Amino acid sequence: MKHVISPLDLTVQELEDILTLAEDMIAAPDKYKEICHGKKLATLFYEPSTRTRLSFEAAMMNLGGNVLGFSSADSSSASKGESVADTIRVISGYADICAMRHPKEGAPLVAAQYSSIPVINAGDGGHNHPTQTLTDLLTIKKLKGRLDNLTIGVCGDLKFGRTVHSLIRAMIRYENIRFIMISPEELRIPDYLKKEVLDAQNIPYNEVSVLEPVMPELDLLYMTRVQRERFFNEEDYIRLKDSFILDSKKMKLAREDMLVLHPLPRVNEISTEVDEDPRAVYFEQAKYGVYVRMALIMTLLGLEV
Numbered sequence: 001m002k003h004v005i006s007p008l009d010l011t012v013q014e015l016e017d018i019l020t021l022a023e024d025m026i027a028a029p030d031k032y033k034e035i036c037h038g039k040k041l042a043t044l045f046y047e048p049s050t051r052t053r054l055s056f057e058a059a060m061m062n063l064g065g066n067v068l069g070f071s072s073a074d075s076s077s078a079s080k081g082e083s084v085a086d087t088i089r090v091i092s093g094y095a096d097i098c099a100m101r102h103p104k105e106g107a108p109l110v111a112a113q114y115s116s117i118p119v120i121n122a123g124d125g126g127h128n129h130p131t132q133t134l135t136d137l138l139t140i141k142k143l144k145g146r147l148d149n150l151t152i153g154v155c156g157d158l159k160f161g162r163t164v165h166s167l168i169r170a171m172i173r174y175e176n177i178r179f180i181m182i183s184p185e186e187l188r189i190p191d192y193l194k195k196e197v198l199d200a201q202n203i204p205y206n207e208v209s210v211l212e213p214v215m216p217e218l219d220l221l222y223m224t225r226v227q228r229e230r231f232f233n234e235e236d237y238i239r240l241k242d243s244f245i246l247d248s249k250k251m252k253l254a255r256e257d258m259l260v261l262h263p264l265p266r267v268n269e270i271s272t273e274v275d276e277d278p279r280a281v282y283f284e285q286a287k288y289g290v291y292v293r294m295a296l297i298m299t300l301l302g303l304e305v
């Protein structure tokens, strides 16, 4: 039995197989519509979500399976003090696979240690978000045509942004990847990621605090939200929240084939005028999330057409 807690729990080959399966699901969805008949997915969300929870649920329904779960800690027995370990031991008797989001880093890993069903990390604190990374990789592969030879700008909250942390870990496994990290000083990527991941593998990157000068260099711009829920101090959030706002004027500095991705939700960091730009692909990206989650569920359940 396999759990997916970090993007690195999937080898490059497994990841590519999932992307290929997802592409086939886009092309021929009917082939898969009964594959999970009789199977159940539990969505255990201790933290708010729109895309991840609902796309997991849509994915299981598209495969002919059923879903059960909770969408906040308050509506589960976590509010009475039940541990993640006890919860997953119980849920293992109710469902065949589960997706867990939790505000604490490492909670899905703890769940995996006590689970007798596959556990998928649907986002743990500021740590990892592997199914967002699968979504991002499918978007890049389909719309850019490659996963190698890319200069990737990651912009916004790089300190707490789990989508960025997971994306970096996944993308450095491809050839000739370079990062430009665009953030305020206080929201730079954590030192452990620089030392243990980027420096350890000689991945080129530079850190800047202004977006405009680097726009012409980018193949991809991955925008992220400054996350109010990760700050200890409201004053710091207010000071930093509008550090970067991508608008049509800044888009004029970018290449014609640069793509703008965002895991969403967006607050102010991308002006709505950018939505009409054909290079803005974040809503398409959210749609791909259903297909990669379908492919992941099917793979972890060991099902084949």
Ligand code: CP
Binding pocket: 048, 049, 050, 051, 052, 053, 123, 132, 263, 264, 265
């Ligand atoms: N991208 C993402 O994780 O969105 P949600 O928080 O809405 O699930």
